[in-house]
Amino acid sequence: MNEMYCKVREKDTFRFVNKTNKSIKTVSRFLSALKSFYKSQIRLKKYKYSNPMIDSYTILNEHKNVGVRKDKPRMPSEAGTEEPNLTRRLTDSYFKLINDEWQPEIIGDKFLPFEVYKAGKKVNWSLREQVIAHMLFEGGARASEVIELTIGDYRARNSFQEAETFNKGSHGKRVKFIRFSKDTTKLLMRYINKERAKYDESQRTFDELPNDAPVFLTAVGTPFTRQSWYYHWKKAMDKCEMKLNPHKTRHWFVTTSMREIYETSKTDAEITQRKNQLIQYMKWSNKDTIQIYEHYFDEGKHREIHNQMFENMKKLEEEYHKQKKNNKNKKPKLTVLESVGNMEMDEDILEMLEGLE
Template sequence: MGSYQYYYCPKGIESRYELLVFNGESEPFLPLTEHYHDCIGRIDKSSALSYLKCLLPFFRWLDETSNYQGKRVKWDEPPEAIRAAVEAYLMNEMGCKVREKDTFRFVNRTSISPNTVNRFLSALKSFYKSLIRLKRYNYLNPLIDSYAILDEFKSQTEGVRKDKPRMPSEAGTEDSIPHRRLTDSYFKLINEEWQPEIIDDPYLPSKVYQAGKKVHWSLRELVISRMLFETGSRASEVIELTIGDYRSRKDFQEISTFNKGSHGRRVKFLRFSKDTVKLLIRYINKDRIQYDEFQRNFKELPNEASIFLTELGTPFSYEAWYYHWSRAMDECEIKLNPHKTRHWFVTTRLREIYNTSKTEAEIKQRTNELIKYIKWKNADTIKVYEHYFDEEKHREAHDQMLDNMAELEKEYIEHTKHNRKKEPIPTVMDSSIAVEIDPELQDFLDGLE
């Protein structure tokens, strides 16, 4: 059986099609032909042709190699058969790693994957949209995750109050719904969709601090933001800290906290810079004391007292903090989900590990230390943590990172003082340089939450 081919209609011949696709047996193949013509008018011809070229090898592969329950897969079969075929094609023909996640699949390109993976998935999704529109395919689009659409609808209707619908926007009591949403695709190409270049920006913390300064952040917001960048923690793990969490560690640069899934148990620690320690203590003894019911300083506060308070003297919440964060990001036109500070931390640490390690063994050891620090899930992990994670070595490497951050912050401020023309700030890292990462570590990065 030969390849799928396409030919333009010869001059002088009248036809409803300007292009015809032929299958491996040189017979007209109308599904792809009709898809191409359905695309024209919706997208430009060059894009429609690019989609077609991406799909031709896949349809040949369906005819020759595909296998689902012992049979070749045909393009018009139910979604479960199509999805199984696409997953096999991505892994076996395009060299991708595919991982199951809830109701969809994560797709990660490898060093042997072509650059056309994203285009192929978009083309196939478009193909089934066309064939459904033309009433040629009798099922739901197999390239769309219907549960994602349902979850998005729920997020648009549920408010921050438990089991309550969203208040109308005019009420001004709930944050507006962001326009950006996750893709509804069943196959999500994560290393293209969820790794924005801003994560590699060494000046990102300084930009965020300056944005906060412009909207008059209090010391509370600044301390929280600094801790996010310096520790790689989730926002809630910082905002909900208590005085006892700080007292529980022997090192004044460290604080105990909970983890996602630990149900409030303090199962890991965070480590931050000496400058942030000074700001934290200043906040507790000067700013916080104004809103504490009994005007207590650090030494007088009980262990269970929340470190961060609202102006009403109640424990600070994520929702209250996010208002200040989003206002600063909007004011300075920075598109940054606060959770991306966690990814920035991991990216920065990884680059430093690869830039400073002298042997493969050292890289492996230091990345294991980082994984145990950033991905500690529950108290049972303590045994593995103690075995693999040398706290002192992490402190040494972490101190170097914190020193570098302090220098970059000074450099950024000096540059903005002497350059009012908003010229691009020189970047000290070349994010275009590929870094070969251990497959196990890549799995960790792909699943980072």
């Protein structure tokens, strides 16, 4: 309450922790760390009491483990990454954090992809890593959805700039597609027919490969995995001292797409239509996800309007001082309503008129 500016209130056998606009972002991590600290001290026999961060009464609840997926922490529904879960695990924490909304990290740096490509060049990324990086930024897909593509996924679409892929929660079923530029298409075909062919067991090119063959291979001819790819990604990020989780490429794609929608659409109806198309393309399970990005652009639009107001005020101030110099003896004319009589007026207008008395 003192250090993190939270409000705490009692509820049965536990406490609700409510963040305020002054609260830091890491309250949940602090509570989790504190809970783990006591757990470790108890296990090391350095703390002989029960864990004060655990609500002992909740442990007795028979529904405690309903809906739990082992080693699979769930993202909130607004993230649009998972299918809705009808049941949920009841937390056993003594302090329960509420009103802690998930927010993706909006990335508005227009030059971010080129910074990443440059980082890859510094650590000598192969053509494989270059293609994957381009497809992540241009297609807005998750890393695994790109890395695990098959030749059949690429052939399934009518366009050479597209490939079918799975979605998180679709269990490998191809339910969406990703799209990329013509330049990336050329890089992809060059990779498949040259670099990949070197590591293929029969040195096959695109036309000779079966549909179930993976697009990306390791140096020993096995299917490339996200774990193997991440080693190359992290190496490039560390080299250039960039802290960039690969999932942020997806947020960058949405931010850039939204910017294009707002800057090039001519009507509100066109904006709505194109936003719905983006929702369909991203295959978000929760359509409210886009509202977070809309809020970002609404704030940006407000800043533009506000800055324009500042510019206009500056010009008016200059005009005012210029008039004062030319009309030193003239008094300014102010029009004030001396009486409103029995007129019916809105409360906000009446409040404003009171300030003129």
